[in-house]
Amino acid sequence: MSDRLIRKLDQLYRTHRDQMYFYALGITGCTERAEDAVHDAFVKLFKLTKQPRQLRAYVFQAVRNAAIDQLRKAGNEKTVDVDCTGLYVLPENRGERAEVQQQIIQAIEGLDPQRREVVVMRLNMGLRFREIAKVLNIPCGTVASRYQRGIEDIRCKLKENGYE
């Protein structure tokens, strides 16, 4: 591995550490396994001899695969010590805005898993549709439609709860 690639990966870890951990936590549902997944992914990434295309998407894909491996190691028993609500830090102030955010988190939790994954990757992790498509290995159009439908589902849910 070249010094340049190590530096790039290190930089990528520093800037996207929270998002990677958040993603792994969403898959494994366990804080320890999520950290293990990020660590395992980077141990493998540091062994790369050639820089892949779309490095950021590649790194997220590696984290995803490592998280799924962690889940398999645990015998497919998703010991959920963190559910979707636990992925977010709730706002400290208890105003109307905090209430809306609470509702949004619940709406995200109620989403179809495929749509939720895309919405979270786009809005919380800041990935582009093209990158999400690479990470999930699906066409870009599918990503866009899942995202639109996910947002629409959240909107409907909020509407049902009286947030027009």
Add this chain to the structure above:
Amino acid sequence: MSKRDITRDIHELKTVTPSAKLDRRIQHARDAAIHTQTPSHPIRFGWAAIFGIGMGVAGFGIGFVVALNLGKEPVPTESVEVPVQWVSQPVDLKSFDLTQQPDPPFGRYFERMNNMEQGVQQ
């Protein structure tokens, strides 16, 4: 709520963060990778070595062949057709008649040779 508001609210949600332990583990993995670095392009180095050895062998072979052929007489080629007037004939310089010699510059050459010979004899 509009879609724009929803996306903004989701974007503004704060997510949980990992422990400092993860940073240390990644740091260790990075340090280990730096210490066990391999040449960046081993395949290219391999090809370069093969190319270098090949060039060396070829150079040695060419040099060897040239050295063998240095002392040899040049082999006449028979298939070349030479115009009759160009074919060299043995010239007896003593009985050489300058008036029948070809035009300069060859004439001057034979004249000079003749003069030199006469000078030596005198």
